[in-house]
Every structure is written in C-alpha cells, then in structure tokens.
Amino acid sequence: MRYMFALAAAAVSLAGCGIDSQFDAELIDTSEDQLVNGHVATEAEYPSAVYLGGCTGVKVGERHFLSAAHCFSNPGSVTQLNVTADNNTLNQVTLTVVSVNNHPEYQNCTSCAGDNSMSDFGLKPDVSLIIVNELTPQIPIAEIDPTPVQVGDPVTLTGFGCERIQPPPPPRFKVGDSVTVSPLTFDPAATIPGGYNTTAGPVLVPGAPALCPGDSGGPLFRTGTNQVVGINALVSGNDDGEIGNWFTRLDLQSRYDVYSWIEGLMGAPSATPCSSLCSNPTQITSAPYSSGNLGSGERCFESTVNLASANCGGFASSRTFEVNGTPFSCSGPTSLPAKRNGGYCFHASAGANTWAWFSTW
Incomplete structure (x- = not known):
C-alpha cells in the first residue's frame, strides 16, 4: 500500500483551481473527491467555520481566526482576509x-x-492564527478545547472543499460525523509524535467522511458542540482513495502545546498603526475625515478604516507631517502608503502653523 502525505509541495495553477491569490495552492489530497459521505450544512451547523477563498478557517476570538499554516507560505505579505459571513461563499x-x-x-x-x-511525522504543527482589525459580530466564536481527544471520541469534519459535481458548484460548507482512531492505524511505525488527531477514511471504513482540497484549515469539532479540537491539515491515501484524515491538535498535551501558543497570541496586546511612532493617538473611525486646525503642538491620529488618499496644508518648513512613518507631501491629494499593522498613523510634529491641517478619504 502506497501512502501519500500531501501538504503544499505541489505547484498548480491558482486560476485553474479557483484558489484566492492570498493562499498557496494546497493539496490535502490529489483526488477530486468531495467531503465524502458528508452533507451540506445548515446555517445552524457549526456557524463559526468560514470560507477563506481557497482554504477554510474558524473564528476563535473577536478578531482571531484559525486556519492551516500551509495556506500561508508568506504570512507577512497578507494584508486582507476575505471571509464568509454565512454559508454563502458569494457573501464575503x-x-x-x-x-x-x-x-x-x-x-x-x-x-x-x-x-x-x-516516526518523524507530526512534528510540524500545521496551524496559523490570523488577527484582524475589524469585528465580525455576525460570525459566532468557537471555543478551542484544551482537553485531548481520546481514541473513539465522536468528531465532525467540516470544510468548504471540492465536490465531485460537473460543472462544480460554488464551494459549499459540508460536514461529516466520524470517530477518532490511532494514527498507527495508517502505518506500522513504532511511534508517531502527538501532533495530530486522525480519523479513518472510506477506504478503511465505508461511508466515513474524508477531506479534499479547499478543506485545508477547516475546524474539527467535537460532534454536536462548539468546541474545536483540530485543524484540517492533510490526507493519507493510495491510488484507491482516502485512507486517513489528519488534523493538527490544539490541546494542552499536543506536541509543542499548541493551545498555550494560541492563547498567548490572543492575549498579547496587538500592535497598532501608531505603535512605536507616536503615543496617545486620536482615533479616526470614519471616512472621509478632516482634522481641522491642528494647533502648534504634536498631534497623532490613528485609523483602521479603509482609506485611499490624503491631503494636508499649512505646514511650515520646520513642521513635518508623516503617514506610517513616511514623510507626506502637502502638494495635493496623494495616495496613502501601505498599511502598517492594519491601518494608518498620521503624525504631525510640533511647530507652525497653528492652522495646519490634514484630511483623508
């Protein structure tokens, strides 16, 4: 029996696979199977799961989403995240x-x-925590369960992956119930590090659900609860189809204690656009915005609103105006620089004139 452990090593056309350009072309499996034996979910089933335009994810905090690390090979380049507000993948x-x-x-x-x-497998925790600026109260928050899953526990696979339908429909959220098995079910290795929860695929258990491309990053739930116990990572299989499904463990006893790593990130103060540039910024919460006369003192403004351009005036030569730490010319409407920590920091140094101003939209 030949086993395959496909992560993101194969290069395929993004356009041909319909994968959003912010993601790697990820291969949970090389087949075109759907979430086998699963069903299209209702709005009431696991609503914290979201479609990310090529991968699946789950909301685990007010501004926090989990997905698979192999969906983001260049995490520093990702500036936006498109998520579904419900099961309709056209509603993002x-x-x-x-x-x-x-x-x-x-x-x-x-x-x-x-x-x-x-014996080496399971050492790489395939999980990513994405932190965003905006609140999404329409999407419920799932709970990360710190308690390890035991063999035989009921779990539910979820994802927006591919389907065996021609022509393929828009990605649909599907779910399938299963139970966990030992990863040694899939290989005669003496030991396998405790990095993954596993379920049997339909080759071993007829009727069992299996993952496919597009399900990467989706949550594994304790069946019938809002508790996430794993993140969809990959499939093992052979030429006949899926043998086993692998989910990065999130619990306190997982290799490298993934739970504590996530909790540490979620509890840490988030960097803001004005972090290290200026202090006590005035918050800009709407666009367009006009500062009015700035006076002669140092002024600092911060915004996470989507803005495009700015203008300014009244700055004497001794007084500077910067956006995200970059000098900004007051010679007319000008495009804003790249976002910094999810937004923009507008900083006017002290000096003349008191009627100096800026506006943005």
Missing part, C-alpha cells in the same frame, strides 16, 4: 490583517528529520 466581507502567525515549529521545525517518515 473583507477584513484588514494585523498579522498572520504560523506556528514557529511549522516555519522552522527544530526537531524534524525532514524525511517524511511516520
């Missing part, structure tokens, strides 16, 4: 990204032999 909202945080041991696995052997 655009969020500005503060940071994409791949688990450090996924980025640089210090304990991996790099030979893809089963």
Whole structure:
C-alpha cells in the first residue's frame, strides 16, 4: 500500500483551481473527491467555520481566526482576509490583517528529520492564527478545547472543499460525523509524535467522511458542540482513495502545546498603526475625515478604516507631517502608503502653523 502525505509541495495553477491569490495552492489530497459521505450544512451547523477563498478557517476570538499554516507560505505579505459571513461563499466581507502567525515549529521545525517518515511525522504543527482589525459580530466564536481527544471520541469534519459535481458548484460548507482512531492505524511505525488527531477514511471504513482540497484549515469539532479540537491539515491515501484524515491538535498535551501558543497570541496586546511612532493617538473611525486646525503642538491620529488618499496644508518648513512613518507631501491629494499593522498613523510634529491641517478619504 502506497501512502501519500500531501501538504503544499505541489505547484498548480491558482486560476485553474479557483484558489484566492492570498493562499498557496494546497493539496490535502490529489483526488477530486468531495467531503465524502458528508452533507451540506445548515446555517445552524457549526456557524463559526468560514470560507477563506481557497482554504477554510474558524473564528476563535473577536478578531482571531484559525486556519492551516500551509495556506500561508508568506504570512507577512497578507494584508486582507476575505471571509464568509454565512454559508454563502458569494457573501464575503473583507477584513484588514494585523498579522498572520504560523506556528514557529511549522516555519522552522527544530526537531524534524525532514524525511517524511511516520516516526518523524507530526512534528510540524500545521496551524496559523490570523488577527484582524475589524469585528465580525455576525460570525459566532468557537471555543478551542484544551482537553485531548481520546481514541473513539465522536468528531465532525467540516470544510468548504471540492465536490465531485460537473460543472462544480460554488464551494459549499459540508460536514461529516466520524470517530477518532490511532494514527498507527495508517502505518506500522513504532511511534508517531502527538501532533495530530486522525480519523479513518472510506477506504478503511465505508461511508466515513474524508477531506479534499479547499478543506485545508477547516475546524474539527467535537460532534454536536462548539468546541474545536483540530485543524484540517492533510490526507493519507493510495491510488484507491482516502485512507486517513489528519488534523493538527490544539490541546494542552499536543506536541509543542499548541493551545498555550494560541492563547498567548490572543492575549498579547496587538500592535497598532501608531505603535512605536507616536503615543496617545486620536482615533479616526470614519471616512472621509478632516482634522481641522491642528494647533502648534504634536498631534497623532490613528485609523483602521479603509482609506485611499490624503491631503494636508499649512505646514511650515520646520513642521513635518508623516503617514506610517513616511514623510507626506502637502502638494495635493496623494495616495496613502501601505498599511502598517492594519491601518494608518498620521503624525504631525510640533511647530507652525497653528492652522495646519490634514484630511483623508
């Protein structure tokens, strides 16, 4: 029996696969199977799961989403995240990204032999925490369960992955119930590190659900609860189809204690556009915005609103005006620089004239 452990190593056309350009072309499996034996979910089933335009994710905090690290090979380049507000993948909202945080041991696995052997497998936690600026109260928050899953526990696979339908429909949210099995079910290795929860695919258990491309990053739930216990990572299989499904563990006893890593990131103060540039900024919460006369003192303004251009005037030569730490010319309407920590910081140094001003829209 030949086993495949496909992550994101294969290069395929983004346009041909319908994968959003912010993601890598990810291969959970090389087949065209749907979430086998699952069903199209109702709005009431696991509504914290979201479509990310090529991968699946789950909301776990007010501004926090989990997905698979292999969906984000260049996390620093991701400035926006498109998520579904419901099961309709055509109904998406655009969020500005503060940071994409791949688990450090996924980025640089210090304990991996790099030979893809089963005794080496499970050392790379394939999980990413995405922090955004905007609130999405229409999307419920799922709870990350710190308690380890035991073999035989009922779990539910979820995802917006591909389907065996021609022509293919828009991605649909599907779910399928299963139970966990030992990862040793899939290989005669002596041990497998405790990095993943696993379920059997339909090759081993007829009728069991299996993952496919597009399900990457989706949540594994304890069946019938709002508790997330894993993140969809990959499939093992052979030429006949899916053998096993693999989910990055999130609990306190997972390798590298993924739960504490996530909690630490979620509890840490978030960097803001004006962090390290100026203090006590005035918040700009709407666009367009006009500052009015700035006076002669130093002034600092911060915004996470989607803005495009700005203008300013009344600044004498001794007084500077910067946007995100970059000098800004007051010679007429000018495009804003790239966002910094999800937004913009407008900083006027002290000086003349008291009637100096800026506006943005």
